[in-house]
Every structure is written in C-alpha cells, then in structure tokens.
Amino acid sequence: xxxxxxxxxxxxxxxxxxxxxxxxxxxxxxxxxxxxxxxxxxxxxxxxxxxxxxxxxxxxxxxxxxxxxxxxxxxxxxxxxxxxxxxxxxxxxxxxxxxxxxxxxxxxxxxxxxxxxxxxxxxxxxxxxxxxxxxxxxxxxxxxxxxxxxxxxxxxxxxxxxxxxxxxxxxxxxxxxxxxxxxxxxxxxxxxxxxxxxxxxxxxxxxxxxxxxxxxxxxxxxxxxxxxxxxxxxxxxxxxxxxxxxxxxxxxxxxxxxxxxxxxxxxxxxxxxxxxxxxxxxxxxxxxxxxxxxxxxxxxxxxxxxxxxxxxxxxxxxxxxxxxxxxxxxxxxxxxxxxxxxxxxxxx
Amino acid sequence: xxxxxxxxxxxxxxxxxxxxxxxxxxxxxxxxxxxxxxxxxxxxxxxxxxxxxxxxxxxxxxxxxxxxxxxxxxxxxxxxxxxxxxxxxxxxxxxxxxxxxxxxxxxxxxxxxxxxxxxxxxxxxxxxxxxxxxxxxxxxxxxxxxxxxxxxxxxxxxxxxxxxxxxxxxxxxxxxxxxxxxxxxxxxxxxxxxxxxxxxxxxxxxxxxxxxxxxxxxxxxxxxxxxxxxxxxxxxxxxxxxxxxxxxxxxxxxxxxxxxxxxxxxxxxxxxxxxxxxxxxxxxxxxxxxxxxxxxxxxxxxxxxxxxxxxxxxxxxxxxxxxxxxxxxxxxxxxxxxxxxxxxxxxxxxxxxxxxxxxxxxxxxxxxxxxxxxxxxxxxxxxxxxxxxxxxxxxxxxxxxxxxxxxxxxxxxxxxxxxxxxxxxxxxxxxxxxxxxxxxxxxxxxxxxxxxxxxxxxxxxxxxxxxxxxxxxxxxx
Ligand SMILES: Cc1ncc(C[n+]2csc(CCOP(=O)(O)OP(=O)(O)O)c2C)c(N)n1
Ligand code: SF4
Numbered sequence: 001x002x003x004x005x006x007x008x009x010x011x012x013x014x015x016x017x018x019x020x021x022x023x024x025x026x027x028x029x030x031x032x033x034x035x036x037x038x039x040x041x042x043x044x045x046x047x048x049x050x051x052x053x054x055x056x057x058x059x060x061x062x063x064x065x066x067x068x069x070x071x072x073x074x075x076x077x078x079x080x081x082x083x084x085x086x087x088x089x090x091x092x093x094x095x096x097x098x099x100x101x102x103x104x105x106x107x108x109x110x111x112x113x114x115x116x117x118x119x120x121x122x123x124x125x126x127x128x129x130x131x132x133x134x135x136x137x138x139x140x141x142x143x144x145x146x147x148x149x150x151x152x153x154x155x156x157x158x159x160x161x162x163x164x165x166x167x168x169x170x171x172x173x174x175x176x177x178x179x180x181x182x183x184x185x186x187x188x189x190x191x192x193x194x195x196x197x198x199x200x201x202x203x204x205x206x207x208x209x210x211x212x213x214x215x216x217x218x219x220x221x222x223x224x225x226x227x228x229x230x231x232x233x234x235x236x237x238x239x240x241x242x243x244x245x246x247x248x249x250x251x252x253x254x255x256x257x258x259x260x261x262x263x264x265x266x267x268x269x270x271x272x273x274x275x276x277x278x279x280x281x282x283x284x285x286x287x288x289x290x291x292x293x294x295x296x297x298x299x300x301x302x303x304x305x306x307x308x309x310x311x312x313x314x315x316x317x318x319x320x321x322x323x324x325x326x327x328x329x330x331x332x333x334x335x336x337x338x339x340x341x342x343x344x345x346x347x348x
Numbered sequence: 349x350x351x352x353x354x355x356x357x358x359x360x361x362x363x364x365x366x367x368x369x370x371x372x373x374x375x376x377x378x379x380x381x382x383x384x385x386x387x388x389x390x391x392x393x394x395x396x397x398x399x400x401x402x403x404x405x406x407x408x409x410x411x412x413x414x415x416x417x418x419x420x421x422x423x424x425x426x427x428x429x430x431x432x433x434x435x436x437x438x439x440x441x442x443x444x445x446x447x448x449x450x451x452x453x454x455x456x457x458x459x460x461x462x463x464x465x466x467x468x469x470x471x472x473x474x475x476x477x478x479x480x481x482x483x484x485x486x487x488x489x490x491x492x493x494x495x496x497x498x499x500x501x502x503x504x505x506x507x508x509x510x511x512x513x514x515x516x517x518x519x520x521x522x523x524x525x526x527x528x529x530x531x532x533x534x535x536x537x538x539x540x541x542x543x544x545x546x547x548x549x550x551x552x553x554x555x556x557x558x559x560x561x562x563x564x565x566x567x568x569x570x571x572x573x574x575x576x577x578x579x580x581x582x583x584x585x586x587x588x589x590x591x592x593x594x595x596x597x598x599x600x601x602x603x604x605x606x607x608x609x610x611x612x613x614x615x616x617x618x619x620x621x622x623x624x625x626x627x628x629x630x631x632x633x634x635x636x637x638x639x640x641x642x643x644x645x646x647x648x649x650x651x652x653x654x655x656x657x658x659x660x661x662x663x664x665x666x667x668x669x670x671x672x673x674x675x676x677x678x679x680x681x682x683x684x685x686x687x688x689x690x691x692x693x694x695x696x697x698x699x700x701x702x703x704x705x706x707x708x709x710x711x712x713x714x715x716x717x718x719x720x721x722x723x724x725x726x727x728x729x730x731x732x733x734x735x736x737x738x739x740x741x742x743x744x745x746x747x748x749x750x751x752x753x754x755x756x757x758x759x760x761x762x763x764x765x766x767x768x769x770x771x772x773x774x775x776x777x778x779x780x781x782x783x784x785x786x787x788x789x790x791x792x793x794x795x796x797x798x799x800x801x802x803x804x805x806x807x808x809x810x811x812x813x814x815x816x817x818x819x820x821x822x823x824x825x
Binding site for chain 2: 003004005014018023025042045046049051055057058061062063066068069071087088091174176177178183184195196197201202203204205206207208209211215258259260333335337
C-alpha cells in the first residue's frame with residue numbers, strides 16, 4: 001500500500017470517512033477550514049452529508065441531533081469556535097452522545113491570531129462547558145495520526161457514549177506528510193439507545209435533564225465512574241529514549257516533534273534525556289508520570305501556552321522532582337535550538 | 349362520536365412515566381395553557397397520518413421542555429434555541445423520519461433566532477410549531493421578543509418600552525419572506541372556530557413533511573395565564589383583543605402546490621468504491637523507484653524554500669517532498685502560515701530524511717532556496733555552516749554574503765522565460781538542486797511532475813524545465 005503526501009487536515013477527513021463517519025457539520029475558521037473543505041468534497045461523494053452551518057453553535061447542535069440517531073458524526077473548528085461549541089458539548093456529554101469534535105488550535109485570547117498555539121488545553125481537556133464532565137482528548141502529532149485517530153476517536157466515543165476531541169494545532173493540520181490509509185469500516189451495529197425514526201427505537205430519549213437533585217446526582221456519579229474507567233483503560237503515550245532517562249521532556253502535538261529532535265541532539269551530547277508524549281490528554285498518563293517521578297532528576301514540560309498541561313504534571317509529581325516549564329505564546333513556535341539551549345541551561 | 353372526540357390520541361403515552369412527579373396522568377402545564385391544545389392537535393395528526401413511530405420530536409427549553417413526557421414518539425431534548433439545528437442533524441441522518449421542532453417564543457425568536465432563520469432558509473424538510481405566548485413562561489414571566497409594547501412582565505415592570513426593548517418580532521411575517529419555506533401560517537387559540545383552524549394548520553404542516561415538500565412553520569398565539577397573571581378566560585380575551593391586532597392571523601406563505609417533493613436518495617458505496625471516491629486507491633500508481641545516493645554532505649536535507657507568493661514556492665517544496673516520498677524517504681512539508689505569511693511572501697519547510705522526522709520546522713536550513721531578494725536577505729544568516737544556498741540570479745541583484753556555505757547561483761527565471769513560461773522557474777530550480785546534490789534522478793522528478801502539476805497541458809513545459817535545470821545543476825556542481 002503506498003502513501004499519499006497530504007495535509008493533516010485532509011488526512012483527518014479521509015480517515016473519518018473510512019471510520020464510517022458520514023456526517024459533517026461545521027463553520028469555517030482558519031486554520032481548520034481545510035477540514036470543512038475536505039468534508040465538503042468527500043462526504044457527499046460517499047453518500048454522506050456536509051453542511052456549512054450558520055455558526056459553531058448551530059453546528060454542534062446539528063452534531064447533537066445526528067448523534068442522537070446513532071450515526072458517526074463530526075465537527076471541526078479552531079479555538080474561538082470551540083469556545084462557542086462548549087454549551088453543545090456539555091449537552092452531548094450530559095445526554096451521553098458519541099461524536100467527534102476536532103479543535104485545530106490557534107492563538108488567543110479573543111480573536112488572537114491564526115498561528116498555532118496550545119492554549120485550548122484547559123477548555124478542551126477539563127470539560128470546558130458547564131457541569132461535571134470530561135471528554136476523551138486525543139492529541140495527534142503527524143498526518144498519519146490525524147487520519148488514524150479519527151477511528152480511535154469514534155471507537156472510544158461509542159464505547160463510552162461520550163463526545164471525543166481530537167486536539168491538534170495549526171502545524172499538524174497544515175503540514176503535508178506521507179499518509180497510509182486502511183480499509184473502510186463496514187456497517188455499524190445498531191445502538192440500543194439511539195433514535196432511528198422507527199418503532200423499535202422510539203422509546204429512547206435523548207436528554208440531559210434530571211429534574212430531581214438525587215436523580216441528577218446519580219447520573220453524575222455514573223458519568224464519573226465512566227471517566228474513571230476511561231482513566232484506567234485508555235491512556236496512550238509515546239515514549240522515546242525514556243528507559244534510562246535522567247531528564248524527561250513532556251510535550252504533546254507538534255511540540256513533541258520538536259522535543260524529539262531536541263532529545264536526539266542531547267543524546268548526541270551524551271546527556272540522558274527522554275521524551276514522554278501524551279497521545280491522550282484525558283485520560284492523562286498519571287501513572288506513567290507518577291512512576292517516572294520516583295527516579296527522574298527533572299521534568300521539563302514544553303507547551304505553546306502559558307503553562308496549562310504543566311499543572312497536570314505538577315499535580316502528579318507533587319514536588320518529588322522539579323517540574324520546569326518552557327512556553328511560548330501568541331503563535332510563536334519555539335525552535336529546536338531554543339529548546340535545546342534552554343534544556344541545557346536547566347541541567348547545570 | 350362524542351366518545352371518540354374525547355379519546356386520548358394514541359400518539360400520547362397512556363401514563364406519563366417520564367414525569368418524575370407523583371401525578372403521572374395529568375400534563376404538567378397550568379390550567380388554560382395553550383401548550384396542551386397544540387400537543388393534542390399534533391398527536392391527533394400523527395395518529396391520522398400513521399406516522400407516530402417514525403416521528404422524532406425535538407423539545408425545546410421552555411415550558412414545553414417536557415413534551416417528551418407525553419409523545420409516544422422518538423424524543424430528543426435540545427438546548428435553549430437550538431431545536432432547529434438539532435432537528436436538522438437528525439433529519440439529515442434519517443430523511444424518511446418526521447421531525448418536529450416545537451418551540452416557544454424565547455426559544456425561537458430570541459436565543460435561537462439564527463437557528464430558526466437558517467433552518468428555514470435551507471428549506472429543511474421539517475415542521476416547526478412556534479408557540480407565541482408573548483412571555484417567558486418557564487422562567488416566571490419575563491419579557492419575550494414577542495411581548496407587546498406596553499405589556500408588563502417581570503423584566504418590563506412598567507410595560508415594554510419600544511425605545512429600550514424594541515418591538516415585538518413578527519415571526520410568521522419574517523419567515524415567509526425567505527425563499528425556501530413552503531408553508532407559513534399564524535393561528536390563534538381563543539375560541540373553537542380558531543382552534544379548529546389551528547388544528548388544520550398543524551395537520552397541514554405535518555402533511556407537508558410527509559410529502560417531502562419542505563419547511564413548514566405554524567405560529568400559534570397561545571395563552572399563558574400564569575405568566576400573564578390572568579385567569580384562563582381573561583387570557584383568551586386578551587389573545588383576541590390585544591394580541592390579534594398586533595399579530596394578524598392568516599396564511600403568510602403557501603407554495604405547497606407549486607414545489608417538487610424533496611428527492612431522497614441513498615448511496616452506499618462498497619469498500620472499493622469508497623476508497624476510489626476518497627482518492628486513496630493508489631496501488632495502481634505504485635511505482636518502485638530506486639533511490640540514488642546523494643553526494644556527500646547533501647544527505648538528509650533540511651530545506652527552506654522562500655519567495656514571493658505566486659512564484660510557486662509552496663509547489664516547489666511540495667514537489668521536493670513528493671520526490672523524496674517516491675524514493676521512499678521520510679518527508680515533511682510545512683507551509684509558512686500565520687503571521688509569517690503577511691506581505692505576500694511565502695516559504696515552506698521541507699525535510700527529506702532516512703529516518704523518522706522529528707521537528708518538521710526548519711529554523712536552520714542545510715539548504716536555502718531563495719527565489720527573491722527579501723528571502724535571501726531574511727534567511728541567509730540562518731543557513732548552517734557548509735550548507736547550500738540556491739538563488740535565482742535573474743531576480744536577485746545581490747550576492748550571497750556568507751563565505752562558509754556552498755552557493756548555486758542560477759538564472760532560473762531567465763531559463764524559464766526562454767522556455768516560454770516564467771512560472772516554470774520553480775521547476776528549473778528544483779531540478780538544478782536535484783542534479784547539483786545528486787539527491788534525485790531525473791526519472792523521479794518526471795514522476796513527481798505527474799502529481800505536482802495537475803494540469804495536463806503544463807506537463808510538457810515543466811518536463812523541459814526539469815531538463816534545463818538538471819543540466820544546469822550537473823554543469824555547476
Ligand atoms: C442558555 C440558556 N439561557 C437561559 C435559559 C433559561 N430559560 C429557560 S426557559 C427560558 C425562556 C422560555 O420562554 P419561551 O421560549 O417563550 O417558552 P415558554 O416557557 O413561554 O413556553 C429561559 C430564558 C436556559 N435554559 N438556557
Ligand atoms: S407558565 Fe405559561 S406557558 Fe408555562 S405552563 Fe404555565 S401557562 Fe403554560
């Protein structure tokens with residue numbers, strides 16, 4: 001099977017179609033627009049639906065409607081659009097609807113700019129909307145993963161009946177890399193909770209209302225149990241040269257690619273550095289970091305933000321080893337050299 | 349006959365199990381509330397058309413949020429104002445189902461204005477029932493967008509002041525102005541005659557959807573005795589005497605006789621078809637090309653290509669990556685993007701590597717391909733020691749200052765002009781680079797053209813460009 005040289009945003013849609021997604025509702029925004037454009041091209045071709053909604057609010061609610069029908073459905077946007085979708089995501093989490101939301105992050109706050117940032121970590125990984133919920137969050141760092149993680153996202157979404165995010169940045173979306181595609185998924189099994197517009201399914205109810213406090217508490221407890229199961233079973237990481245590492249760099253998305261080059265360079269210098277890349281941000285690789293913190297001299301977390309994921313690392317490490325942070329904001333992507341120099345400075 | 353009239357429609361549940369309250373027989377609405385009437389008309393119509401099983405009711409946020417207690421249909425509860433979007437989603441998934449968006453005036457005409465307008469404008473094949481009671485019932489009687497001027501509500505304690513709150517929104521009039529909706533009518537619930545008319549409108553709006561005719565909306569002037577702080581009888585008079593003059597009844601639009609039914613087609617491609625439609629069936633294009641060995645010092649290049657937008661900078665970079673892929677290298681291509689892109693300049697970062705690529709970003713290129721002067725000036729200093737700078741001498745009238753790098757100065761634009769197409773300068777440069785470094789064979793470059801240049805008629809001239817550039821590169825290394 002040969003590979004195609006295509007943009008991450010384009011790979012994502014083709015991957016989603018192969019994973020059985022036939023419905024896309026979205027509103028254009030740079031740097032996620034190619035996803036909408038790809039969806040506009042491919043969804044109708046394969047008998048699916050592409051609809052440019054009037055807003056991100058409408059788009060996520062269209063997703064909510066279609067997800068209630070048990071079909072594989074997605075939307076994609078970038079940071080300001082994700083802020084708008086939060087109400088809808090909360091409803092979908094409350095009603096336990098599987099769906100895929102893609103966030104190709106850009107610079108903020110406000111209109112910010114269209115350069116890549118990672119400042120949506122908090123609003124995506126921590127729930128973001130109102131209520132006690134979280135969504136699994138996958139963080140690809142290559143074109144191949146942009147394609148492959150769609151399948152994983154839908155599988156997790158259906159397995160746990162939850163919205164799932166793919167959280168990427170402008171670089172991962174815009175970059176072209178060779179991507180290999182597998183075979184399309186066959187027909188999806190019927191879901192016993194969904195509404196198909198027929199007699200068998202009409203007694204199902206898609207709703208997030210629980211009028212009595214006790215009932216809503218019970219529902220929330222059920223959700224928390226689900227999140228705990230996800231934390232137990234679905235952590236995914238990439239480890240690079242970590243077995244004998246004295247220092248561990250932690251980063252996700254495009255930053256992890258830069259960190260990998262930095263680790264290569266540091267290893268050339270004879271320094272024992274390794275890289276831990278969370279591929280899932282919720283669930284966060286707590287156990288792995290916990291184990292590392294008993295033997296690692298120092299952690300360095302690098303993000304294109306004011307330091308959002310680093311808080312999660314610190315919560316696990318609990319002061320057992322120093323956790324340093326290096327961040328750039330506003331869409332400035334740190335260079336390999338810059339991180340390399342910084343890294344050297346913190347080991348002296 | 350009489351007993352038949354009094355019978356509860358089958359489309360209602362017998363017992364309202366979903367109501368967590370103790371009384372599972374009575375609806376939750378206040379005495380004299382219009383919602384109950386409308387529910388009954390809908391249920392009766394569903395019975396008569398035998399569409400209960402395939403109906404999906406979207407309940408809004410408002411007093412009718414619990415419509416799913418009653419209707420023995422599929423039920424989806426939506427966020428405040430979003431019912432038309434939710435309805436759109438499920439209707440697109442199941443075009444044969446009957447989808448109803450049931451909304452109050454706050455839901456539809458305030459917070460959900462965008463959703464209703466655009467669902468109507470798209471002509472979604474939906475039925476919308478719009479309960480206009482000129483007030484927010486559920487939240488305790490605040491002003492609605494349809495509240496009348498002068499009407500007292502808890503948030504307009506001295507009456508709605510048009511200078512502060514504007515005027516009531518006339519939804520039926522508004523929606524009927526759009527092209528797509530097929531049927532828009534305003535009815536009112538205050539006496540038997542008008543109830544009968546409302547019942548007919550509800551039926552027609554549903555029938556339209558059964559016949560796939562498109563978007564129908566019925567606005568129903570409806571009593572909210574609790575919100576209005578009136579008894580049920582006075583409320584009916586208020587509809588007649590106060591609301592009616594402001595909200596004239598009637599059919600605002602009906603083109604149901606003129607429109608064609610929506611076609612519903614199902615297309616389910618096979619696995620093989622799907623792959624072809626996604627353009628990922630590349631087996632046939634699989635060509636094994638042997639990798640040539642680059643000259644020492646030119647392995648694993650980290651390349652920056654820069655120039656004006658329109659010079660084919662991004663294409664040059666993409667072609668490099670494609671050529672690398674054909675020779676089974678790991679490759680990445682990253683376009684300039686974001687703030688870097690302003691001012692009409694473009695650049696891209698290309699990695700071609702034996703092993704997996706870490707950072708796709710090229711901050712310190714081993715190869716700089718500069719197609720205009722600003723690019724050379726901007727990036728010259730970033731090139732690594734012993735790196736390579738290639739620049740177009742036809743457009744760049746300065747020399748490279750660096751003494752510790754290799755230089756390939758090529759009049760690429762001049763060569764391209766001689767070929768008869770300035771725009772092939774990028775391919776001339778690409779080929780010169782390939783030949784100079786020994787990174788790619790000419791055969792690979794030809795192959796690359798096939799995917800890089802989409803337009804067939806440009807293939808030939810670009811092949812010539814590659815020949816010229818390749819020759820130049822070989823001569824000058
Ligand atoms: C986002 C959001 N904002 C506000 C509310 C509070 N709220 C609930 S119902 C309602 C108004 C309902 O009025 P209307 O749509 O006229 O329906 P009625 O109750 O009169 O039938 C409001 C403002 C909410 N649930 N969600
Ligand atoms: S508050 Fe008004 S709209 Fe709500 S149930 Fe009572 S009468 Fe009906």
